Each structure stands twice: as C-alpha cells, then as structure tokens.
Amino acid sequence: AGGLGVLAGDHTKSASDLAIGFRGISLFYREGYFQQAINNENWQTEYYTLLNPRNLALEPVLGPNGEPLVCSVEIAMSTVYFQAWRVNVGRSPVYLIDSNRPENEQRFRDLTLRVYGGDSTTRIMQEILLGIGGVRLLRALGDEPSVFHMNEGHAAFLVFELVREKMAAGKSFEDALAETKQECIFTTHTPVEAGHDRFSFDLMNYALMKMQSQLNLTSSQLMALGRVIPDNESEPFCMTVLALKGSRFANGVSELHGQVSRHMWHALYPGVPVEQVPIGHITNGIHLLGWMKGPVRRYWRRKLSQDPQNQPGASGDTTRFWHAESKNDWENEINNPEFWKKMADPSFISDEEIWALRYRLRRELVEFTRRRLLLQGSRHFQGDFISYDQLLNVDALTIGFARRFATYKRAPLIFQQFENIVRLVHDRERPIQFVFAGKAHPRDDEGKRFIQHIIHLSKYSELKGSLVFIENYDIHVARQMVSGCDVWLNNPRRPLEASGTSGEKTACHGSLNLSILDGWWREGYDGTNGFAIGDDSNPESIEEQDRIDSANLYKTLTEEVIPTFFNRDKQGIPRQWIQRIRRAMVTLAPVYNTSRMVKEYTTKYYLPTSSRK
Incomplete structure (x- = not known):
C-alpha cells in the first residue's frame, strides 16, 4: 500500500534482472488497497474495487x-485452507496466498480481502497465513530456500514453522531454533513505534494455540520469544522482536536508520554496547x-x-528499437556507474539537451494534472472546463510532494510560512508552484x-491555480510527478524516515531533491547534487524541530x-x-537503485558465510 510494497516489487524486479534464485510470498487482497476520492468537504473517502484474478497477470x-494447490494453517481451533496465485516478475515468481x-x-x-482491514485479530491471522502459510506453500511446491528474508516483521511467524518442522524431525526446541536462526535474515523498515x-x-494464546502445542512450549515461553524482557508479563508479543531473535542477520534501510534501530532494540542485547548491537544497514x-x-x-536508449539505425523513430514508435540489433545491452548499462559518469560531459549531453528534456517533462506533468483535476472537478459540479487550462504554469519552478500522508511526514510544513509562500507564487519574474498527492491511512x-x-x-x-492536489495517488501518478517536478520536496520529522525512496526516482529524470537530511538523502547529498534542509542534526523537542525545519525550508528555498x-x-x-542535475545523475542514479541493493543483500546476507568475500 505504501513504500514497502512498492520496494518489494522493485526488489523482485532486480532479483530477476540479476538472475538470482528468488521467490516472493505475499497475500492476494481481492479488494486491494483503497481507492481515494475527495468529497465536497475536501475530506478523503475510501472505496474498494473487487479484483478478478482472470483480469490480472x-x-x-x-x-x-491440475486443480488448484490447496494448503492449510491452523488458526485457533480452526483449519484455514488457502490456495495461491503466481505472478511472474520476469524470472522471479511471486506467490500470492488467497x-x-x-x-x-x-x-x-475475508482475511485476504483488504490491506489494513480489520483489527488486531484480523492482523494476527493474516500474519499466520503469510509466515506459516508461506513456508507450507513453498514446501508443497518442492522449494527448499537456503535463506528466508523477512521483509519487516509481518512474516516473522515463519520462524515458528521452521522450528516446528525441525522438531517434527526429532530436534529439540533449542537446537531447532538455533538451526532456524541460520536460515533467516530480517529487515526492519520503520523507526516508528506504531509500525x-x-x-x-x-x-497469542487464542490464535496460536495449536502451534504452541506443536512447539511444546508453555504460553509464557511462547510470549517470551516476542518480548524484549522475557519475564515481563505486561509486555505484549512483538513481531519485530521475534524476527530479531530468529535471524542470523538484521538490518535497517539506511545508515541513520541502522543507528536508530540499534538504539531502539538495545535492550534486547544486555551487556552489548549500543554501537555493537547486531543490526546493520543496507x-x-x-x-x-x-x-x-x-x-x-x-x-x-538513444x-x-x-548505431544510428537503432534510434527510435517518430513519437509513439516504441518498438523499432527491438527490431534491430543493438550494440549495447542498454538495460544493464542503465545501472552502470560508467554510463552515468558521462552526464558530467557536455559533449555527451549538452546543457541545452538537458533543459529541453526538463521543459518537456514539466509541460507533460502540467497537462496531465489539468486533465486529472478536470476529472476530479466534474464529479462535484459542472464548471467551465476551459478554466482548468489556467491551472499551473509551464514555466514556473514546480515543486512536488507525494507520499503517504502520515503525520510525521509533515505535508503542510511549507505552508507554515503562508504569506511568504504567497509572495513567491505571485512573483511574475520567478514564479513557483506546487503539486501534491498522497493517501492517508483509512483510520x-x-x-x-x-x-x-x-x-x-x-x-x-x-494559492489557487498554483497549488493542486491530485487524488488517488498510485504508481502512474507517481511516475508523472517524479519526472515532471523540478524539485522533489521531502520534509519528514527526523529521524522517522527510515529511508524514503520517492526522491531516488527523480535523478534519472533530471529533477532535484530538496530534503531533510534523513534516510537515504543523508547519505546521497554531497552539497552539489540537490538541496538540504538544515544540517545533520535535530532537536529532541517536536515543536522546536518543526519551527527550525520550517525556517530552514524557507531559507533554502529562497536563498538557494x-x-x-x-x-x-x-x-x-x-x-x-x-550542473546540479548533472551531479545528481552522476552520484545518485547509479547508487540508489535496487540493482546495487540486491547485490548488497546477496553478498552480505543471502550467501552462506563461507561464500561471502
């Protein structure tokens, strides 16, 4: 639904590109995530569309x-049956449990009806399906993975299933857990407690009673596996704790997030200095x-x-390239740092070419936004459609903000300087404008x-006419925005942005980041390839941080x-x-991609210790 799901898809695509033996497991939500509509009171409403597998890939x-393969899991006193759907992401299959x-x-x-549907009872049952059911599905398919990668804690119940298998073969619980730990790695994706x-x-006692019996554990022993302090009876069971206890390696998703995670889970490792807590980062x-x-x-591609014959033809001809032999493996070259180094060379690509590309992409975003706003407006009133042609300015500095509308991401922060922003918007010599999009969690x-x-x-x-909100944010809207905006704004409350990836999508399009030094941008920013809001620090007080960041955002915007x-x-x-665009292309595009990321996971974590260099 948010960045984690999109990231998992990108991870799978790069695993396919790199020909890594990879399987993905998730749930098939037949109503998916909600569709967003804004009502007459400008309030987000949600509606759901039933997905028919026959109409999907x-x-x-x-x-x-020849019949659907049916597996099962035990939930409370019931046996729950499930089938699966296969999505071929290049060479990497993803199995969706239904x-x-x-x-x-x-x-x-209805466990696989909606993302984020129901209460904690629904949630734990979904996670039993994902973790325990996922392992059982792989076994039914004859797959024997050498490593299980828990991408966030939702799948952590797979630890129980792997232990159960080994105990059924005669191992003690302690030996089974030790062996299981060598099979698993865990990535934590959030420093936010609610995540x-x-x-x-x-x-736990209700939903996992049969698993508890099969593991030959008491209720207290089972709970201890998910507690920071095992004998603290008031502490709930935490999936992240189980994942950490059941993995040989764990990591955060940026350098700063790794530091935050080591502090967050320090109590799990008594006697270990915080800097030695075994949580790394990729x-x-x-x-x-x-x-x-x-x-x-x-x-x-051009x-x-x-070979000049391999250059694409007229607009709309997207197949000509494939009908001729290319002297370049362009799909691999696009991840090659040597290609992106050429962006610094004006003889390879001139300033005029870059600026023409940027103008085209900005114009296409403006036209796309006008069409979407016309459709949005037509639901509520029959206005003058010609007026939509006055929205936005193809020559204005276009600032984009699109992501989940979690409060820590502070979407309205820039408008705390409202009167100043109004003056900037109405500056005829140097106009600016804003395009926003994003969904808030239904609750x-x-x-x-x-x-x-x-x-x-x-x-x-x-700000009317120079500020727009595109509803029903999705991948299509995101691609239009990361390509068309001149500046990608990101102002989370540091250090709550574990990584963030939306800004990584801008560099190949010639857009620049304007961001708090949090997540990936703290590593990517070098002073020449975009813009930083403030420095590499943050006050403890939320109010003070908001005040300082608002001032620094306006200062960077107006002075740089x-x-x-x-x-x-x-x-x-x-x-x-x-020149900043060139630097962004050279320093960001070849580094902050999933080709590098998956290679890093493979060499650091997936391969057995004896195989790693």
Missing part, C-alpha cells in the same frame, strides 16, 4: 491433478527502468545506442486533515533553490541548475 498455482476458499468460514475467507506489530497474551533503492517515464527511457484522521488543509488552500486561498533555477544566461539556460 496471475495464474493459479496447480497441484499434480484464503477465499469455500471450505472456510466467511471470517477466514511494529504487537499482540496481547490472550490473542540503504534502499529503486528499480531504475521500472520508474523511468517512457520518453526518458527512449531518450537514454544516448546509449552507438488516520490527522493525516486526512493534512489532505483537507492542502486542498482547502488550493481552492480557497491566494529559486535563485539557482532562475539564474539564466543570454540563451535562457540555467547553467548552475543544470
């Missing part, structure tokens, strides 16, 4: 008899080809092609208020971003701005 997983089987009670069929699933004693990336907008793909009313506030400003304030963008030579080219 799925195929049923079949058994030897409990919508006629043998099941309706409450169990770590916790379950009460009663719920910084997240994005799948470059997957996030490139079509015109940009064709642009770089640049990489040494996050504070996040919904942020959305409401921004839409209200876009309709009823002096706007002057650099509008400093044009006689040809109308912003040479200093383009």
Whole structure:
C-alpha cells in the first residue's frame, strides 16, 4: 500500500534482472488497497474495487491433478485452507496466498480481502497465513530456500514453522531454533513505534494455540520469544522482536536508520554496547527502468545506442528499437556507474539537451494534472472546463510532494510560512508552484486533515491555480510527478524516515531533491547534487524541530533553490541548475537503485558465510 510494497516489487524486479534464485510470498487482497476520492468537504473517502484474478497477470498455482494447490494453517481451533496465485516478475515468481476458499468460514475467507482491514485479530491471522502459510506453500511446491528474508516483521511467524518442522524431525526446541536462526535474515523498515506489530497474551494464546502445542512450549515461553524482557508479563508479543531473535542477520534501510534501530532494540542485547548491537544497514533503492517515464527511457536508449539505425523513430514508435540489433545491452548499462559518469560531459549531453528534456517533462506533468483535476472537478459540479487550462504554469519552478500522508511526514510544513509562500507564487519574474498527492491511512484522521488543509488552500486561498492536489495517488501518478517536478520536496520529522525512496526516482529524470537530511538523502547529498534542509542534526523537542525545519525550508528555498533555477544566461539556460542535475545523475542514479541493493543483500546476507568475500 505504501513504500514497502512498492520496494518489494522493485526488489523482485532486480532479483530477476540479476538472475538470482528468488521467490516472493505475499497475500492476494481481492479488494486491494483503497481507492481515494475527495468529497465536497475536501475530506478523503475510501472505496474498494473487487479484483478478478482472470483480469490480472496471475495464474493459479496447480497441484499434480491440475486443480488448484490447496494448503492449510491452523488458526485457533480452526483449519484455514488457502490456495495461491503466481505472478511472474520476469524470472522471479511471486506467490500470492488467497484464503477465499469455500471450505472456510466467511471470517477466514475475508482475511485476504483488504490491506489494513480489520483489527488486531484480523492482523494476527493474516500474519499466520503469510509466515506459516508461506513456508507450507513453498514446501508443497518442492522449494527448499537456503535463506528466508523477512521483509519487516509481518512474516516473522515463519520462524515458528521452521522450528516446528525441525522438531517434527526429532530436534529439540533449542537446537531447532538455533538451526532456524541460520536460515533467516530480517529487515526492519520503520523507526516508528506504531509500525511494529504487537499482540496481547490472550490473542497469542487464542490464535496460536495449536502451534504452541506443536512447539511444546508453555504460553509464557511462547510470549517470551516476542518480548524484549522475557519475564515481563505486561509486555505484549512483538513481531519485530521475534524476527530479531530468529535471524542470523538484521538490518535497517539506511545508515541513520541502522543507528536508530540499534538504539531502539538495545535492550534486547544486555551487556552489548549500543554501537555493537547486531543490526546493520543496507540503504534502499529503486528499480531504475521500472520508474523511468517512457520518453526518458527512449531518450537514454538513444544516448546509449552507438548505431544510428537503432534510434527510435517518430513519437509513439516504441518498438523499432527491438527490431534491430543493438550494440549495447542498454538495460544493464542503465545501472552502470560508467554510463552515468558521462552526464558530467557536455559533449555527451549538452546543457541545452538537458533543459529541453526538463521543459518537456514539466509541460507533460502540467497537462496531465489539468486533465486529472478536470476529472476530479466534474464529479462535484459542472464548471467551465476551459478554466482548468489556467491551472499551473509551464514555466514556473514546480515543486512536488507525494507520499503517504502520515503525520510525521509533515505535508503542510511549507505552508507554515503562508504569506511568504504567497509572495513567491505571485512573483511574475520567478514564479513557483506546487503539486501534491498522497493517501492517508483509512483510520488516520490527522493525516486526512493534512489532505483537507492542502486542498482547502488550493481552492480557497491566494494559492489557487498554483497549488493542486491530485487524488488517488498510485504508481502512474507517481511516475508523472517524479519526472515532471523540478524539485522533489521531502520534509519528514527526523529521524522517522527510515529511508524514503520517492526522491531516488527523480535523478534519472533530471529533477532535484530538496530534503531533510534523513534516510537515504543523508547519505546521497554531497552539497552539489540537490538541496538540504538544515544540517545533520535535530532537536529532541517536536515543536522546536518543526519551527527550525520550517525556517530552514524557507531559507533554502529562497536563498538557494529559486535563485539557482532562475539564474539564466543570454540563451535562457540555467547553467548552475543544470550542473546540479548533472551531479545528481552522476552520484545518485547509479547508487540508489535496487540493482546495487540486491547485490548488497546477496553478498552480505543471502550467501552462506563461507561464500561471502
């Protein structure tokens, strides 16, 4: 639903690109994540669309008899049956578990109805399906993975299933757990407390009673596996704790997040200095080809092609390249640092070419936004459609903000300087404008208020026409925005942004980041390849941090971003701005991608100790 799901998809694509033996396991939510609609009060509402597997790029997983392969898990006193769907992501299959089987009670069929549906009871049952059911599905398929990668704590119950298998073969619990630990690695993705699933004693005792019996554990012993302090009877069961206790390696998703995680879970390792807590880091990336907008793909393909006959034809001809032999393996070259180093060379790509590409992408975003706003507005009133042609300015500095509307991401922060921002927007010589998008969690009313506030400003304030909110944020909207915006704004409350990946999608399009030094940007920023809001520190007080960051954001915007963008030579080219674009391409695109990330996981964690260099 958020960045973690998209990241998992990019991880799978790069595993395929690199020909790594990889299997993905998730749940098939037949109503998926919600579709967003904004009502007359500018409030987010949610609706759901039933997904028919026949209309999707799925195929049923079949058994030897040609019928759907059916497996089961035990939840409380019931046996819950499930089937699976296979998605082929290149060479990497992803299996989606589906409990919508006629043998099941309706409450169990609905475990795979919606993302984030239901309460803690639904949640623990979904995680039993994912963790325990995932292992059983792989066994039924005849797969024997050498390593199980728990991507966040949701799948941590797989530890119980692996231990159960070994105990069934005659191992003691202690030996089975020790062996299981050598099979598992764990990635934590959030420093936000609410992001770590916790379950009460009663719920654990209810949902996992049969597993507890098979592991030959008492209720207290089972709970201890998910507690920081094992004998603290008031402490709930934490999935992250189970994952940490059941893994040979653990990591955060950026350098700073690794530090935060070591502090967060220090109590799990008594007597160990905090800097030696065994949680490392691998910084997240994005799948470059997957996030490139079509015109940009064709642009770089042409640049990489040494044979003029391999250059794409007229607009809309996206197949000509594939009908000729290319002298370059462009899909691999696009991840090659040597290719991106060429961006510093004006003889390879001129300032004029870069600026023409940027103008085209910004114009396409403006036109896309106008069409989307026209559709949004037509649901509520029949207005003058011509007026939508006045929204946004193709020549203005365009600032984008799109992500989950979690409150710590502080979407409205820039508007704390409202009167100053209004002056900047109405500066005819150096105009700026804003494009926002994003969804709040269905039960996050504070996040919904942020959305409401921004839409209200876009309709009823002096920012009207220069501030827009695109509803129903999805991958398509994201690709339009990361390509078309000149500046990608990110202002989370540090250090709560574990990594963030939206800003990593901008470099290949020639966009620049304006961000708090949190997550990946703390590592990526070098002073020449974008803009930083503040320094590499943050006050403890939330109020003080918000005040300082608001001031620093406005200062960087007015003293660095706007002057650099509008400093044009006689040809109308912003040479200093383009130099930053070149630096972003050279330093960010070849590093903050999932090709590098998956290679790093493989060499550091996936391979056995004896095979790692």
